[in-house]
Amino acid sequence: DTGVSQDPRHKITKRGQNVTFRCDPISEHNRLYWYRQTLGQGPEFLTYFQNEAQLEKSRLLSDRFSAERPKGSFSTLEIQRTEQGDSAMYLCASSSDSYGYTFGSGTRLTVV
């Protein structure tokens, strides 16, 4: 395992379109997290899974956002009806305990 993989690395979409991002965590890690980061800011928590269960969602995660982790392996984050304010870096991380997370390189979304 080489780490947390995110796909795609970059996504440019028109306002109103739907987009889906994928995250493949480190296989031994049972927890998976999504964060959003805008320019010059720290990452903001969106949601996290323990195995396939979504245990917590941020208020930032509007009803246009949905995340899944079928079978407790990879996860997808979908944004419906994208808005310009959704432009950001979407980061995925995984962990197996409370010590240190491993982050992916992120998916940079640009909504035009």
Added chain:
Amino acid sequence: SQQGEEDPQALSIQEGENATMNCSYKTSINNLQWYRQNSGRGLVHLILIRSNEREKHSGRLRVTLDTSKKSSSLLITASRAADTASYFCATRGATNKLIFGTGTLLAVQP
């Protein structure tokens, strides 16, 4: 929402000098972690300090934690140009999620 604030927002030093960054947070924590982020890249975990620890070292890194003041500091000694990056503190409370600070942008001039 972000609960941490970091100070300074930006820091520029010469190679070989030490760099100190400070982090303040708002609620009780289980542990506090520091991460580095190179421009446009993901975050790299640097060091973790538990709430019952006061100081921790890892190579050129020294982290202190003062839970009474809800603050932490990261010291990078003998800085190198390759240390140029953004540095974030992140706290873990009762749940497993991390709450990040606003970050310090460090520039090390060769």
